[in-house]
Amino acid sequence: MKRWLDALAAPVLALLALGASVVGLTNQFVYDDRYIIRLNPAVASLHHWWRLFGESYWPVGAGGDGYRPLTILAFSVEWALGHHRPLLFHAVNLTLYVVVALLVFQLAQLMLPRWIAWIVAALFAVHPVHVEAVANGVGQEELWVAVAMISAVVLYVRGRRRGPLRPWASVAIVALYACACFFKEHGIVLPGLLAVCELLLVPDARSVRVRAREMRPFILALVAVAIGFLAAHSAVLASHGLTGFNEFVPFQTLKLSARDRILTMFGVLPQWIRLFYWPARLRSEYAPPDITIAQGFSVTQVPGMILLAAVLGLAVVAWRKRPVLALGIAWTVITLLPSSNFIVPAGIILAERTLFLPSVGAMLIAGDLIWWLAPRLRRPSLQPAGLALVGVLIALGLARSESRSRVWHDNTTLLTQAVADAPDSYRAHYMLSVWYGLTNRTTQSEREGWTALRLFPYDPFLSFGLAESYQKKRVCRPAADLYAWTFALSPKFALGHQNYAVCLMLLGRYTEARQQAFIAMGRAIGTLPQLHQMVAVADSVLHADSLSGRGVRLTGSTGKVPEPPQKTGTSSPQETASPPRKSF
Numbered sequence: 001m002k003r004w005l006d007a008l009a010a011p012v013l014a015l016l017a018l019g020a021s022v023v024g025l026t027n028q029f030v031y032d033d034r035y036i037i038r039l040n041p042a043v044a045s046l047h048h049w050w051r052l053f054g055e056s057y058w059p060v061g062a063g064g065d066g067y068r069p070l071t072i073l074a075f076s077v078e079w080a081l082g083h084h085r086p087l088l089f090h091a092v093n094l095t096l097y098v099v100v101a102l103l104v105f106q107l108a109q110l111m112l113p114r115w116i117a118w119i120v121a122a123l124f125a126v127h128p129v130h131v132e133a134v135a136n137g138v139g140q141e142e143l144w145v146a147v148a149m150i151s152a153v154v155l156y157v158r159g160r161r162r163g164p165l166r167p168w169a170s171v172a173i174v175a176l177y178a179c180a181c182f183f184k185e186h187g188i189v190l191p192g193l194l195a196v197c198e199l200l201l202v203p204d205a206r207s208v209r210v211r212a213r214e215m216r217p218f219i220l221a222l223v224a225v226a227i228g229f230l231a232a233h234s235a236v237l238a239s240h241g242l243t244g245f246n247e248f249v250p251f252q253t254l255k256l257s258a259r260d261r262i263l264t265m266f267g268v269l270p271q272w273i274r275l276f277y278w279p280a281r282l283r284s285e286y287a288p289p290d291i292t293i294a295q296g297f298s299v300t301q302v303p304g305m306i307l308l309a310a311v312l313g314l315a316v317v318a319w320r321k322r323p324v325l326a327l328g329i330a331w332t333v334i335t336l337l338p339s340s341n342f343i344v345p346a347g348i349i350l351a352e353r354t355l356f357l358p359s360v361g362a363m364l365i366a367g368d369l370i371w372w373l374a375p376r377l378r379r380p381s382l383q384p385a386g387l388a389l390v391g392v393l394i395a396l397g398l399a400r401s402e403s404r405s406r407v408w409h410d411n412t413t414l415l416t417q418a419v420a421d422a423p424d425s426y427r428a429h430y431m432l433s434v435w436y437g438l439t440n441r442t443t444q445s446e447r448e449g450w451t452a453l454r455l456f457p458y459d460p461f462l463s464f465g466l467a468e469s470y471q472k473k474r475v476c477r478p479a480a481d482l483y484a485w486t487f488a489l490s491p492k493f494a495l496g497h498q499n500y501a502v503c504l505m506l507l508g509r510y511t512e513a514r515q516q517a518f519i520a521m522g523r524a525i526g527t528l529p530q531l532h533q534m535v536a537v538a539d540s541v542l543h544a545d546s547l548s549g550r551g552v553r554l555t556g557s558t559g560k561v562p563e564p565p566q567k568t569g570t571s572s573p574q575e576t577a578s579p580p581r582k583s584f
Contacts, residue, residue, distance in 0.1 A: 009118050010102055016394065017101040017125040018094065020401035024135035025090045028410045031284070031431075033137040035062045036075070037089065043075045052076075053182075056236055065245045065347070067233045070182040071141040089137040096143035097134045101125040103150040104360055110157050111201060111324045112367050116374070119390055120367035124359065126397030128279040128404055133353040135408035141184045142356040148180035149190050149357065156194050160202040165218055174221045181229040185244065186338045186357070188229065191222050196330045200323040243338075245347035250288055253458040253489050254295075263294035265341045268350055269304035272336070275355055276362035282404055284418045286350040287427035288456050324368040331361030411435050419448075426456035437469065445469075457564040460490040468499060476503035481565040498526035501534055514538040 029038045037043050040059050042052060052073050057066030075089070082088030104124045108117035124130075133139035152173045159169040173194075180187025198204075204211060212219065237244035246252075251261060268291060275282075292300055315329040339346045339354040348354070377386050407417045415435050418428040433448035449466050457463070467482035483500040487493055497520035504513035517534045520526035 006114070009114070010105065013101050013105055013118070013121050013125055014098045016122055016398065017098045020126045020398050021094055021097055021131070021134045021405055023402055024131075024405040024408065025087065025094065027086060027090055027135055027137075027405075027408050029086050029089075030136055030408055030411055030414055031138075033086070033089075034411075035059065036072075036138045037079070040072075040075075042072055043079050046076050046080055049073055049076065053232065054236060063246055065237060065240045066185075067236050067244050068141055068182070068184050070179060071144065071184065074140065074144065074183075075137075086137060089140065090135075093134050093137070093140050093143060096140065096147060097125075097130070100143060100146045100150065103147065103154065104363070106154050107150055107360070108364065108367055110154065111327065111364075112371060116367050116370050119370060120363045122390075122394055123366060123397065124363045126394055126401055127359055127363070128282060128397060128400040129275050129352050129355050129359060131282065131401055131404040131408065132284065132351070133356040135405045136353070139353045139356075142353050144183040145180050145187050146357050146360070148176045148183065149187060149193065150360065152176040152180070152190055153193055153197055157197050157201050160198065160204070164214060170218045170221065174218070174225060177222055178225045178229070181225065185233070186335065186354075188226060189334050189338060191219075191226070192334045193331060194222075196327060196334070200319070200327050200330075243344050243346060247345040248341075248347055248349055249459050249461065250293055250349075250456065251345055253460060254293060256293065260294045260296065261341050261345060263297060263301050264292070264349070266301040266304035266308070267292050267294065269307055271350060272355065272358075273307060275352065276332075276359055277366075280400065281421070282352060283421040283425070283428075284352075284407075284414060285422050285425045285428040285431065286348075287422075287425045289426070290422050290424040291349055322368060322372075324371065325365060328361045328364035328368060331364060332358045333361075335361065412439075424455065426452045426459065426462070429455065430459070430462050434465065437465075453564070457485070458489060460486045460493050463489070463565065464493065464496050467496065471499045471503050474506065476506045478565065479503045480507060480509075485565050494523055494525055497523070498531060501531070505534055505537065510538040510541050514542075 036058065042055060042059065052069040055069070055072075056064045057068040057072065058064055074092075078088045078092055101121055101124055105117055105121035108120040112120065133142040155169050155173055155176075156165070159165045165173075177187065177190050180190055198211065199208070233244055240246065250256075256264070268286075271286070292298075294301065311329055312333075315326050315333075318325040318329075335358040336354075337343055339348060339351070341349070373386075377383060406413075408414055412435065415428075415432040418425075419432055422428045429448045429452035433445050433452060436442075436445035436448060446466075446469075449462065449469075452459075452462055453466065463482045464486045467479045467486060470476070470479035470482065480500065480503045483496055483503065486496065487500075497516045501513045501516035501520065504510070504516060514535055517526075517531045517538070521528065521531050
């Protein structure tokens with residue numbers, strides 16, 4: 001009987017992973033898929049594929065940030081083999097998800113009894129927080145990184161338990177590290193995981209210094225990969241700072257200090273724990289005012305501070321007595337750090353797909369709890385209840401994952417559900433407004449755009465998109481107010497100056513129109529002949545006014561930040577300069 005159960009363990013895990021996500025095979029290209037896959041010239045051709053290692057992840061016209069050449073290469077291959085359809089992308093995601101679930105099983109068996117390791121992997125396989133990574137095409141990067149990093153950790157621990165790492169194992173781990181980095185920047189933290197596993201899972205009585213000396217070539221190879229990746233990353237993304245991503249827009253426009261950014265994340269920290277252990281409520285958008293942006297210390301940050309101190313303290317206490325618990329905490333913390341905003345600013349405040357790899361650590365923590373409870377539940381009357389509870393949790397996870405995967409079927413379904421899930425998130429309304437504009441539903445687009453602006457009037461892309469839609473219909477008074485607000489929020493905002501100048505000309509504000517035309521020329525953005533013509537017309541009118549004694553026409557410019565623009569009641573579509581998206 002035991003032999004049969006052992007033989008069925010892996011197939012049942014695979015079936016659970018498939019059951020949780022197979023409905024996603026029918027999904028379309030949704031959200032970031034539109035810009036990263038469907039409209040991306042780099043994905044459309046495999047000619048000169050090696051040039052991908054010198055290009056950004058996001059197309060230049062969509063921000064030009066991020067560096068994930070292996071991800072784009074994988075998308076290019078799938079685009080060619082799948083005849084430009086989303087089915088193959090989702091099939092690859094589903095296959096990788098099954099592989100990751102089986103790898104989690106292998107990882108958990110290194111430190112837990114087989115039956116507990118199976119429960120850990122089963123809970124991972126049906127975890128609803130994984131839906132965003134599996135059901136969305138671009139979530140594939142999370143899956144590739146997880147495959148590479150978990151495989152490397154399993155190889156490392158197995159190899160070190162036999163003694164010094166064999167050359168083939170060292171080469172394989174270094175290669176997996178390189179793959180993880182070039183699939184997604186988060187792979188850079190793999191050495192941290194290996195170090196923790198060395199200290200907690202490898203039975204070696206020698207000092208850390210002696211072990212490090214023995215593994216010096218291996219360590220130097222990892223360092224060489226990290227330096228090589230960071231050098232390539234910096235060369236391609238020299239203008240995008242340390243992370244290579246544009247900072248989360250509200251952080252930019254509110255000019256958030258490092259202290260306030262960290263305080264903000266203390267407020268978010270309870271959300272991470274909730275999503276790991278009770279993911280009943282899921283969202284595609286986490287943004288203000290639904291998420292509070294810190295403007296100094298407040299009592300709302302205290303629960304997060306207490307939780308973080310408790311978790312880190314628990315890891316310290318458990319380090320020697322409960323190594324699985326300590327490893328689970330360390331895994332979660334290390335893999336969360338790159339997108340956490342605690343160390344460096346990220347392009348998001350929270351995104352569920354970035355919790356994919358950290359959730360491995362969260363499930364290991366759950367496995368250690370089961371291991372601790374097991375001896376206390378040996379009474380025959382309690383064992384069926386324990387098994388029933390595990391079965392209920394797996395069934396709930398399956399049902400929630402399956403229903404959530406359907407939400408990611410198409411943009412209309414996803415974005416309308418985003419507003420229902422987070423009605424106080426400005427980005428939920430903003431994204432729906434953009435989609436309505438792209439699909440020519442102008443009344444709905446304006447309604448959602450103004451709702452977003454009322455909720456959070458500090459995103460220049462939002463006000464710019466509304467300004468552009470009004471300008472195209474030559475409804476210039478509200479357009480001018482919205483342009484003014486956009487450039488007051490972000491003086492370096494590159495787009496829109498030419499169209500702002502056109503509106504100012506139509507409103508008779510020639511001095512301002514001339515100024516905006518010169519800004520567009522200086523930034524080499526716009527149609528040069530039209531800009532020259534506007535300057536010439538403005539100069540002519542202003543000169544004529546001066547000669548006639550009427551003086552210069554009013555510009556309406558006071559040098560002060562204007563009040564947030566108000567809705568005028570004119571209906572028009574919403575568009576955007578740079579595609580709103582998830583980053584990091």
